[in-house]
Amino acid sequence: MYKHLFRPVPSRRLGMSLGIDLIPKKVCSLNCVYCEVGKTILRTPDRMEYVKYHQVIAELKQFMSAKPKIDYITFSGSGEPTLNNKIGDVLKFVKENYPHIKTAVLTNGTLFYNQKLRTELLQADIILPSIDAASQSVFEKIDCPNSNLKFLLYLKCKFKTSQPLF
Template sequence: MAYQHIYGPVNSRRLGKSLGVDLLGAKICSFNCVYCERGRTDQLTVERKEYVPTEELTAELSSFLADRPELNYISFSGCGEPLLHKQFGQISAYLQENFPQYKQALLTNSSLITAEILTELKNLDLIVPSLDAVSESTFKKINRPYKNIKIEQIIENLAKAKQELAAEMWLEIFLLPGINDHQEELELFKKAVKTIKPDKIQLNSLARPGAEKWLEKMSRSRLEEIADFLGAKVEIVADY
């Protein structure tokens, strides 16, 4: 069977052996991040709809998993924001019902983790949300979000998700020198982490060229300084 909506398994430095699930089929996202290795967003939106047919996707998962391959995670990631697919909860529930031996992970930009969809996330074992800024001006500069998305609401929603869901949460902070590593922003990050209470904080930086050519990768030594500042539960996941 030729697969269009799943890929891998890939050996992820964070998730181990991971089968990727792409729910969108294109670069569709609620953000247009300057550092995205997939390039600029083709369709900037917050509209949730069935971007790829749910039946096709579950058929591919059923075919691939029929032989019970060894996996650390089935990860919802792909080219854009996975939660834009309006049947996310149904797909996750399908995996839980038919292949409960596999852990499910969600890699998300955090913008759509609202109180209204928390029930769709109940079968997840791991959520890896991004938080690249806390001040509104830096948020807009790095993530270039769809209109009306506010970083304050994102932080509030992440804290609610951590409180109400059983899944582990590894908060990813993507750092860019001269943009979100100044002391004022770092103080705000520290405050946000205390509000969200993730199980881990993972610091990342450029591994491959991003959507914009002017970006630079943060040095390992600077990441170590920031890790020390943010305190416990912090690890560096940037590839050096």
């Protein structure tokens, strides 16, 4: 029984995809009205080791020891995966130990203003950010963000991540 892995599922975009969940239910920077996980319990932009790195790696090693046929390891799950400040270390571990498997990060993109996170995410093969709004008012209405998150910064980070932000 795994706590931080989801059994592989066929994905139209990614092929056979193993899910990794680095966040306890339900920690997110947003509280989207349509969220299928449920209401956000901790709405925060603060990154920390919400799920311990060594626990995730132990499960991954055990799962991969059976040599499963998977195409992607996908970071998603019970909240916003980029809130876990060890996501870069987990991506690095996957790259070093399973170089034949690609990695994908499903994210709301609200923390892309963080330079350290952006550097960490460069290790992923695909980043799939979502966006629901084109204005602060709709952002607040649909995504109910943590009060420290401002829409213009969010938008700027999503579309100009190759430019200096500040």
